[in-house]
Amino acid sequence: MLIRVTAETLEPGEAIASVASPRAGAINVFLGVVRDNNLGRSVHFLDYEAYPTMAEKVMREIAEESIARFGFEDVAVLHRTGRLEIGETSLLIAVSSGHRAASFDGGHWLVNEIKKRVPVWKKEVWADGESWVEGPESLGMQAPSHR
Amino acid sequence: MGSVAYNEPMQITVLLFASVAERAGTRRFTLELDEPTTVASARDAILARYPSILPFVPNLMYALDEEYARDQDTVTPNSTLALIPPVSGG
Numbered sequence: 001m002l003i004r005v006t007a008e009t010l011e012p013g014e015a016i017a018s019v020a021s022p023r024a025g026a027i028n029v030f031l032g033v034v035r036d037n038n039l040g041r042s043v044h045f046l047d048y049e050a051y052p053t054m055a056e057k058v059m060r061e062i063a064e065e066s067i068a069r070f071g072f073e074d075v076a077v078l079h080r081t082g083r084l085e086i087g088e089t090s091l092l093i094a095v096s097s098g099h100r101a102a103s104f105d106g107g108h109w110l111v112n113e114i115k116k117r118v119p120v121w122k123k124e125v126w127a128d129g130e131s132w133v134e135g136p137e138s139l140g141m142q143a144p145s146h147r
Numbered sequence: 148m149g150s151v152a153y154n155e156p157m158q159i160t161v162l163l164f165a166s167v168a169e170r171a172g173t174r175r176f177t178l179e180l181d182e183p184t185t186v187a188s189a190r191d192a193i194l195a196r197y198p199s200i201l202p203f204v205p206n207l208m209y210a211l212d213e214e215y216a217r218d219q220d221t222v223t224p225n226s227t228l229a230l231i232p233p234v235s236g237g
Contacts, residue, residue, distance in 0.1 A: 115235075
């Protein structure tokens with residue numbers, strides 16, 4: 001199980017290799033990337049802060065829970081910190097699974113739980129100011145479908 | 148644990164993050180408290196020292212030694228209490 005909070009660039013290849021298993025029929029990868037807008041405002045860049053030791057601990061708990069719930073072979077969860085430019089990857093998840101259905105369902109569950117529970121915060125920086133984002137809801141994570 | 152000695156001074160480490168750290172102007176400090184202490188009473192002592200963070204309190208969660216904690220949980224000597232604003236990772 002690869003779990004990491006880091007200021008370094010997140011590399012999907014490393015996560016994919018870490019979850020590879022001869023029992024897996026599917027490896028599903030999710031990248032959370034920095035978008036240039038949020039709630040109608042133009043975003044310049046994001047600044048992520050973490051409580052790194054606790055964040056890794058909670059990420060590990062969620063990853064273990066996902067293995068128990070969805071029967072994954074292995075899980076990788078990596079979160080980046082520091083200044084991230086538009087298009088850069090802030091969250092990287094890879095899961096390996098016997099079959100694809102669990103990898104999609106469980107991958108989605110993992111992203112949601114990480115956004116709810118892991119002590120990481122993002123600050124949005126605009127051309128004319130900045131603000132800490134408070135809570136996952138403000139990012140529309142609970143919106144069930146496209147707006 | 149056995150019986151607790153009352154009114155014994157103890158120290159804990161307090162960690163602040165994100166919006167709360169910016170408002171308080173600090174990220175980490177040591178707090179002296181009397182035993183026994185709960186998360187709620189530690190919070191009162193923190194607010195006495197940094198009243199500027201009062202507006203954040205309704206939305207705060209707490210972690211004791213890297214585990215989410217409740218108001219009534221006991222704070223033990225040398226533990227680390229983190230104030231956790233609403234998380235927004237991902």
